[in-house]
Amino acid sequence: MCGGATIWLKREDLAHTGAHKINNAIGQALLAKRIGKPRIIAETGAGQHGVATATICAKLGLDCTVYMGAVDCERQKLNVFRMNTLGAKVVPVNEGQATLKDAINEAMRDWVTNVRDTHYLIGSAVGPHPFPTIVRDFQSIMGTEMKAQMLDKAGKLPDVVIACVGGGSNAIGAFYPFVEDKTVELHGVEAAGHGIDKEKQHCATLTKGTPGVLQGAMTYVIQEESGQTLNTHSVSAGLDYPGVGPEHAFLKDSGRAKYLAVTDDEALEGFKMMCEYEGIIPALETSHAIYYAINWQRLCPRIRILLST
């Protein structure tokens, strides 16, 4: 089916709480403890980062508040339940589109008000410096492990590393340790929603956005000419964001990484294939990368692909 090529999966879904988000949550929670901040706030899209944050806060005895778009609360109900169970307070955000971007705005408002005792445990590689680099560093454990495991199992580096990009924490963590390995191609997969040609119906920031400032970082942004942010859409809450981590903007502009977009329907096809052929139920976010990897591999057989889930 895949033209004889090999796809390796980096199974971050098997990490505690079910996503790579825990890598960063533990790191930043320890940081907060070290600098003496007893209260943690976080934003979440799909709810994975919220659950990871709630988990580590329970473990370390930190007070935890999670901002989540009201629309996302509805479509990711189970994660709201998990966060509440873990003792976190989930605050639904009704502003704007009531998705990830608005949850970040609300968390920022909380943070500027309570900065003395509060650490904003940001979940994606976005926001003001040094957040994008903090998140990258904690998440780059993924790429570091991928590299070691590939050398161990396959004897050489992969030809391509593929990861989905919303804010971009998963992708930057996977890409970063490979940036200097010029033989390894880096491909980021964005969400094209109903199609990148339909305004307000996608969130393919790097494909369709223009340079701008959003939430404290200069990066690509899906925006009007006047600079107001446009609405976005994706079937997956975790990718539904009009900005992207600034280091992805740099990797795109420098040509080191390629970014492409996959629609909702295609992602669902990837999801189905992974379930039916491998017995793995992937996240909708990852499904974008899965579809892309399978499709791309049909064109380029006999390569080793490493897919970060």
Next chain:
Amino acid sequence: MKATAAPTNNGIKGIEDAFSAAKQRGRATLIPYICCGYDSPKKTVDILLAMQIGGADIIELGVPCSEPFADGDTNKESHKIAINNGTTGMRDCLRILETASLVEEYNFDVDNMCQDAAMSGANGFLMVGIEEGKQELDFNSICCKNNMSSIQLVRPGSSDRRIADLAGMASSFLYVVSSKGKTGARNALPKDLDDAVARVRAKTDLPLVVGFGISNPEMVKRVSNLSDGAVVGSFLTDCIMKNEGKVRDEDVILQKIAHLHRGTIQDIGAKNQASKLSQVPLHVKINSYINKSSMLRVRRCSSQLFRLATIHETVNARAA
């Protein structure tokens, strides 16, 4: 509509004059804020005129922004309404401000923007969301080159070192944020406000104005006695939002400004007064530029009608 003549502009001097005039009368300055285009383009013009007649020394005018994450509920709402009613960018704001005068085709290149703003009578900008370091210094340089004031915001958590840097970058005055958190009317000012202002005063002789949360003449009075001016924003927008329509919005504003204005008279023993009214900023490189593809959120000032009105917005820089 094409104007017959461009309004005259005296740049930083305009701000200096406002502080100097207030000083001569033993007063602090009163600086009302409103979001441009709230709740309609036409209404903004009437409100700005009412502010001026009511006694405003300087007017701060916000360019609506879809992600105002340092703003409280009131300002957030006014930004949203302004955008929904058609004021989305700098071009729209220019149109509103200059109603019957010139509207230039606009390139969102910062140098051009400064020149256009100067042409149309602006005195300065208040930038929010600009990056510390190179970006803010570049912006400062361009403002300076165009005789525009770049107004620095001093936040309560700022270190002494940061305050010194901001003071070095200032050309006309500094804006001291009264308390932590987002914008919005509050019931009381923080107890340690005296210390906060004194801490900034220790680093600069320029005028200091205080904003965030000021909502009655008593608060204006307290601020006037420990600085050179008071900024009032959300309170005024609240008044418009609560207005049930028996009185025109601009009349409500006129009355409120006149009322607040009473608080600007300084008592004997008022502290922290400015001893100089302008300076050439440090670290200015006249030939530096901001990357054309960069994007800045800018508050623009216009002084022709309003002495000084500042606007903030996301300027999407596109090469000409």
